[in-house]
Amino acid sequence: MIRMFHVFKTFPNKVSALWDISIHIKKGEFVFLIGPTGAGKTTFLKLIYRGILPSKGQVIVDGVNLSRLKQSYVPFLRREIGVVFQDFKLLYDRNVFENVAFSLRVTGVKNAIIKKEVNEILNIIGLSHKKNTNPHLLSGGEQQKLCIARAVVSRPLILLTDEPTGNLDPDTSWEIMKLLFKINIWGTTVIMASHDKLMVDRAQKRVIRLEQGRLVSDTMKGVYSKE
Amino acid sequence: MIRNLFFYIREAFFSTKKNGIISLATIVCLTATLIIVGIFLIISLNINIFIANLESQLIAVAYLTDDLSQDEIEKLVQNTGGLEGVKGVDYVSKEEALQRLKEDLTEHKEILAGIQENPLPSSLEITVYDSNYLEEASYQISQFKGIEEVNYGGQLTKNLLIVFEFIRKAGLGIILVLLFVSILIMFAVIKISVHSRQEEIEIMALVGATNWFIRWPFIIEGFFKGLISSLLAFAVLGKAYQYFSGQAKEIIPFISINLEVDFALRIGIILLFLGIFIGVFGSMLSLRRISYEKL
Numbered sequence: 474m475i476r477m478f479h480v481f482k483t484f485p486n487k488v489s490a491l492w493d494i495s496i497h498i499k500k501g502e503f504v505f506l507i508g509p510t511g512a513g514k515t516t517f518l519k520l521i522y523r524g525i526l527p528s529k530g531q532v533i534v535d536g537v538n539l540s541r542l543k544q545s546y547v548p549f550l551r552r553e554i555g556v557v558f559q560d561f562k563l564l565y566d567r568n569v570f571e572n573v574a575f576s577l578r579v580t581g582v583k584n585a586i587i588k589k590e591v592n593e594i595l596n597i598i599g600l601s602h603k604k605n606t607n608p609h610l611l612s613g614g615e616q617q618k619l620c621i622a623r624a625v626v627s628r629p630l631i632l633l634t635d636e637p638t639g640n641l642d643p644d645t646s647w648e649i650m651k652l653l654f655k656i657n658i659w660g661t662t663v664i665m666a667s668h669d670k671l672m673v674d675r676a677q678k679r680v681i682r683l684e685q686g687r688l689v690s691d692t693m694k695g696v697y698s699k700e
Numbered sequence: 701m702i703r704n705l706f707f708y709i710r711e712a713f714f715s716t717k718k719n720g721i722i723s724l725a726t727i728v729c730l731t732a733t734l735i736i737v738g739i740f741l742i743i744s745l746n747i748n749i750f751i752a753n754l755e756s757q758l759i760a761v762a763y764l765t766d767d768l769s770q771d772e773i774e775k776l777v778q779n780t781g782g783l784e785g786v787k788g789v790d791y792v793s794k795e796e797a798l799q800r801l802k803e804d805l806t807e808h809k810e811i812l813a814g815i816q817e818n819p820l821p822s823s824l825e826i827t828v829y830d831s832n833y834l835e836e837a838s839y840q841i842s843q844f845k846g847i848e849e850v851n852y853g854g855q856l857t858k859n860l861l862i863v864f865e866f867i868r869k870a871g872l873g874i875i876l877v878l879l880f881v882s883i884l885i886m887f888a889v890i891k892i893s894v895h896s897r898q899e900e901i902e903i904m905a906l907v908g909a910t911n912w913f914i915r916w917p918f919i920i921e922g923f924f925k926g927l928i929s930s931l932l933a934f935a936v937l938g939k940a941y942q943y944f945s946g947q948a949k950e951i952i953p954f955i956s957i958n959l960e961v962d963f964a965l966r967i968g969i970i971l972l973f974l975g976i977f978i979g980v981f982g983s984m985l986s987l988r989r990i991s992y993e994k995l
């Protein structure tokens with residue numbers, strides 16, 4: 474589903490965020506992307522949804538080489554990829570329902586279908602009762618859930634989540650984890666960037682570790698700590 | 701498509717409401733500009749009418765002696781028409797001349813009461829292509845046999861034409877400058893509105909909105925702002941024009957100020973078109989360079 478071949482990313486300010494990354498993530502996998510702050514996790518995710526292009530090397534998503542993808546096709550790639558951003562990126566001028574509906578509206582889905590799909594996903598996520606609430610009135614955990622709802626409402630092939638359990642208590646974190654597992658079981662490939670040792674150790678999934686932009690380990694059923 | 705249109709319109713209104721002050725400022729600015737453009741338009745269209753009137757006075761009238769035969773008159777018409785710069789020649793018979801005089805004097809019929817024989821001469825009315833030909837042509841005609849006298853409009857008409865032509869050109873120049881300025885204003889204001897929604901635009905792009913999907917609400921916003929502004933400008937101008945033209949008529953009664961419906965309609969359509977053009981064009985311009993991918 475996702476392949477990277479010798480990917481380098483150097484920002485215009487000469488910061489080298491990723492260095493010679495090659496990786497293969499299969500369809501339906503659940504992968505943790507871990508590493509200390511500044512290791513390049515967010516950069517790694519941006520490469521996948523074509524928020525940025527690699528300086529060198531190839532990124533291939535669902536068989537498409539992103540460096541060769543025409544600008545006008547980028548929106549259609551992004552419709553296949555749900556993203557939960559580290560900084561949420563919620564729209565604080567509209568309610569929970571509209572935030573989730575937003576990602577369907579931009580693709581021109583019928584109103585009746587939007588209503589059905591959004592209500593369904595809010596039910597699964599457990600935010601139905603807050604449907605008409607403004608996002609800034611939600612707790613941190615609820616905002617995370619809302620972000621997940623928005624990312625998966627269009628049933629993407631890939632879900633990228635950037636530290637979805639950062640700053641949450643262990644119980645809420647585990648609740649979020651269970652949600653992500655559920656989405657993964659539907660067939661969605663999930664990549665989760667995380668610092669959360671507790672969750673990574675408990676989940677027993679594939680763990681890719683970055684350090685200063687380099688891929689230092691890639692283990693099945695891995696744990697957070699080095700050795 | 702229709703579904704999207706509703707979404708665009710809703711988003712446009714949403715954004716107009718959210719950026720209330722900026723929206724208001726835009727509409728006020730645009731209305732003011734359109735009013736000024738409208739004033740110049742009115743002046744310049746009135747001058748056009750004036751010039752047309754004056755140009756129609758660019759005729760020479762050659763009075764004929766009473767003893768000419770039909771053949772001689774025809775010959776005179778032909779010869780006059782052959783002169784350089786002459787556009788047309790109209791023969792006005794004695795009877796026609798009298799008829800005209802009667803029409804002009806409907807309010808003072810008593811003047812004609814005592815007249816038994818038609819005292820008016822027949823004449824040729826000669827129009828020319830350009831006022832410069834008037835003098836020479838008049839001289840040539842006066843040399844023809846059977847011509848009693850030739851009269852033509854004087855230097856005053858010529859000078860007035862030059863002045864009005866100048867005012868008209870200056871007015872056009874001012875309109876163009878104002879148009880340019882108002883597009884810049886629209887551009888800046890929509891840029892602010894785009895800027896204040898940068899985050900939203902970014903999110904749209906991230907969840908897979910195409911560039912056009914992102915642009916349409918802004919373009920529609922520009923469209924409606926242009927529409928509203930031009931309607932406002934038209935209303936204000938209409939009232940002011942009515943008032944001032946009434947005043948002007950009292951002060952200088954011979955000025956024929958145009959108050960007709962189709963004149964107002966023409967101004968209205970021009971303003972509407974301009975307002976919408978400025979609104980939409982300003983939006984497009986400010987959207988051209990926003991980055992949909994900036995993260």
Ligand SMILES: Nc1ncnc2c1ncn2[C@@H]1O[C@H](COP(=O)(O)OP(=O)(O)OP(=O)(O)O)[C@@H](O)[C@H]1O
Nearest residue numbers: 484486488489490509510511512513514515516517
């Ligand atoms: N747009 C950018 N321009 C310049 N440098 C950048 C940019 N984005 C990221 N970097 C740099 O690239 C490096 C990797 O950043 P990245 O955000 O990928 O780290 P991270 O692993 O997500 O960190 P964290 O755990 O704190 O979120 C950092 O040194 C960062 O300063």
Ligand SMILES: [Mg+2]
Nearest residue numbers: 514515559635
């Ligand atoms: Mg990060």
